[in-house]
Amino acid sequence: MFARPFLVLTASALALAGCSVGPDYRPSSASDLGVPDAYSVAAPPAPQVDLTRWWAQFDDPLLGELVETATRDNLDVGQAVARLRQARESLVQARGSLLPSLSASGGYSRRQNLVGGTNTVQLPDGTIIETGAGSSDNFSIGGDASYQVDLFGGVRRSIEGASAGYEASAFDLASIRTAIQGEVARNYVLARAAQAQLANARLSLAIQDENLEIAGFRIQAGLVSSLDTEQARSQRAATAATIPSLEQSYAQSVARLGVLIGQAPGALRSRLEQPLPIPLGPQAIAVGIPADTLRQRPDVRAAERQLAAATAQVGVATAQLYPALSISGGLDTNATAISRIGDLVTGSLFAGLSQLIFDGGRTRSQVRAQEAATDAAFLAYRQTVLVALEDIENAIVALNTADARRAEITIQLDAANNSAILSRSQYRAGLTDFTTLNQTETTLLQARNSLTTAQSDRTTALIQLFGALGGGWDSTTLPGASASTTFRNGNG
Structure with a gap:
């Protein structure tokens, strides 16, 4: 029978297929990537915290709820999930190329004689019969x-390349999720900061209304000139003019938060209208050593997997320079009755070996092109690592600076x-002029807003540091597309 020779030939071919041409991928060490032993900026000692x-x-x-909702429902995340599913199917297709391809066919035909004559039919045993008009x-x-x-x-x-590409897509998904988490937190802080500055402006406005009233009484009493009233009016108008721009900043942050969680811009307006303090977070967090970045940052791990995929493609291109062996075969049977379909079976078996002789150097050029792509992928990997280290150091400096500024501005606010x-x-006692009062009130408002900005900057720097360290995902597992993050026709 045909099946046994085909299986024997296929098993023999599998035994021959024991080597893989092209370079074997080996992960780069920290020194290969230019990773230093320690950061160039000092971070205050702090305990380890949960980065996940x-x-x-x-x-x-509320901040936690918004971040987790965005991690699940953000539309950029949904697109990354779809790309991950595509990469997974590419891996399935690549694995399928290792297995034989089987196909089957069946047919039926009926011949009808419409006019007189004979119809010759040969039976499977060789007997020839003739029939008259019929079928x-x-x-x-x-x-x-x-x-x-x-x-x-x-x-x-x-x-190998498809597997590395799938893993790179998984890490890209984690990178997008962590970036969205940071953007949600930053916009939340901006919204709370705008609320705090609005409260500062309205408090100052109430005090300035009172000052304007006092100035009016003193003018009526003949104690001061109308200059005090005009100065009071000018100061009040300047403070009132800041309120619309602060309301605009608040509205923009709220609208952005709505889009980030995959909803309409105004979806969160009612939930955020109650003012709350700017969240401050821990005083400091442990940053570890630079080598930790290689396993914690998803973008770094995605770049490493892209390098592995590019290395595998060199082997794919190199294999085209070597002989190719293909095996094919078929089985066929014909009968005039379905019950006799197995009486006569014919089979064929073919094995062919092909070797590239000349193609104008195209295949060798493809190998060199893939080698160049691998070199570029390695440089991109190094660049990603260095940028990650830069992000961490910048965040450390920003956090230290914000802490120092907040401490000094707190003293300034108390004095103001x-x-x-x-x-x-x-x-009120007539011991100073309105100009002095005006200056001190302006300084007080500026100090309040400066403290709000310093608190906002500190929290933003802390969020930046969490993101730079690769927080927001479980680095011990490969991110995947769950059912809750599968989007179809715009519906989650």
Whole structure:
């Protein structure tokens, strides 16, 4: 029978397919990538915190809810999930190339004699019969098998590349998720900062209304000129003019948050209208050593997998320079009755070996092109690592700077508040002029806003540091596309 020779030949071919041409991929060491032993900037000592869900460190339930919703429902995340599913199917297709291809066919035909004459029919045993006008049936069943033997590992290298590409897509998904998490947290901080500055402006506006009223009383009493009233009006108008721009900033942050969680821009307006303090988070977090970046940052791990995929493609291109062995065969049977379909079976078996002789250097050029692509992928990997280290150091500096500024501005605010209280008392008693009061009130408002900005900058720097360290995902597992993040026709 045909099946046994085909299986024997296929098994023999599998035994021959034992080598893979092209370079074997080996991960680069930290020194190969230019990773230093320590950061060039000092971070304050701090305990280890959970980077997987870093937003929980801010003790703000609404912030945590928004971050987790965006991680699941953001539309950029949905697109990354779709690309991951595509990469997974590419891997399935590549693995399928290692297996034989089987196909089957069947047919039936009927011949009808419409005019007189004879109809000749040959039976499977060789007997020929003739019939008059009438009809005849013919049944056929066939099967074909083919197998491309992976003698020099071209298919195995393509599977390596597809597997690395799938893993790179998974890490890209994690990178997008972590970036979205950081953007949600930053916009949340901007919204709370805008609310705090609005509260500062409205508090100052109330005090300035009171100052304007006092100035009016003193003018009526003949104690001061109308210059005090005009100065009070000017100061009040300047403060009131800041409110619309602050409201605009707040509205933009809220709208951005709505889009980031995959909803309409105004979806969160009612939930955020109640002012809350800017979340401050922990005083400091442990940053570890630079080598930790290689396993914690998803973008770094994606770049490493892209290098592995590019290396495998060199082997795929190199295999085209070597002989290719293919095996094919088929089975066919024909009968005039379905019950006799197995009486006569014919089969064929073919094995062919092909070798590239001349193609104008195209295949060798493809090998060199893939080698160049691998070199570029390695440089991109190094660049990603260095940028990651830069992000961490910049975040450390930003956090240290924000802490120092906040400490000094706190002292400034205390002094400005005391000066404003004294100036108001002295102005009411006629011991100072309105210009002095105006200056102290302006300084107080500026100090309040400066402290709000410093608190906002500190929290933003902390969020930046969490993201730079690769927080927001479980680095011990390969990210995958769950059912909850599968999008179809715009619906999650």
